[in-house]
Amino acid sequence: EAGVVQSPRYKIIEKKQPVAFWCNPISGHNTLYWYLQNLGQGPELLIRYENEEAVDDSQLPKDRFSAERLKGVDSTLKIQPAELGDSAVYLCASSLRGGGNEQFFGPGTRLTVL
Amino acid sequence: SQQGEEDPQALSIQEGENATMNCSYKTSINNLQWYRQNSGRGLVHLILIRSNEREKHSGRLRVTLDTSKKSSSLLITASRAADTASYFCATDNNDMRFGAGTRLTVKP
Numbered sequence: 001e002a003g004v005v006q007s008p009r010y011k012i013i014e015k016k017q018p019v020a021f022w023c024n025p026i027s028g029h030n031t032l033y034w035y036l037q038n039l040g041q042g043p044e045l046l047i048r049y050e051n052e053e054a055v056d057d058s059q060l061p062k063d064r065f066s067a068e069r070l071k072g073v074d075s076t077l078k079i080q081p082a083e084l085g086d087s088a089v090y091l092c093a094s095s096l097r098g099g100g101n102e103q104f105f106g107p108g109t110r111l112t113v114l
Numbered sequence: 115s116q117q118g119e120e121d122p123q124a125l126s127i128q129e130g131e132n133a134t135m136n137c138s139y140k141t142s143i144n145n146l147q148w149y150r151q152n153s154g155r156g157l158v159h160l161i162l163i164r165s166n167e168r169e170k171h172s173g174r175l176r177v178t179l180d181t182s183k184k185s186s187s188l189l190i191t192a193s194r195a196a197d198t199a200s201y202f203c204a205t206d207n208n209d210m211r212f213g214a215g216t217r218l219t220v221k222p
Contacts, residue, residue: 042212105156
């Protein structure tokens with residue numbers, strides 16, 4: 001069984017440029033999460049989807065970040081425009097359903113903003 | 115915002131020794147999960163303990179949960195060099211909140 005797939009694995013951009021990350025969750029997983037992880041820290045939840053509905057986006061900086069999960073499968077996370085402080089690893093995870101289930105994480109996208 | 119707080123931040127032991135990591139949290143939870151992250155990799159789920167459980171075992175892992183103290187511990191027995199990684203607790207109260215993690219180094 002394929003795990004959570006993320007692309008790209010690495011991205012280097014200049015500040016003020018846009019960037020997008022893509023995630024393909026495990027087949028059959030209704031719940032999809034996007035996390036941000038800074039060096040030496042734990043993941044911080046940005047947004048959680050149940051199927052195609054964003055049920056928790058309270059931590060998503062909506063002035064520059066946006067996300068979508070069309071058809072309740074793949075998801076994209078976009079930053080426009082990127083700032084220096086956005087440099088981090090962006091992790092995608094999926095689970096069968098929201099609470100009470102283990103999450104399966106992708107390898108992450110390491111973003112460097114210059 | 116992060117809820118769980120791991121202690122210690124870093125731990126270095128010899129192969130064969132036991133490693134204990136602690137996690138404290140602030141609000142009520144449905145369950146608590148422990149994850150491992152090897153350097154440069156994604157997180158891997160280790161164990162989930164529900165709020166009505168006090169102890170759970172999985173292979174060389176033992177997790178305890180004390181909801182009255184809002185704390186949990188992860189014990190790894192007979193550690194191996196391959197256990198070298200960062201360990202995170204995550205509290206689940208309809209959303210997941212991770213701590214900053216404990217960096218474990220097991221020396222061969």
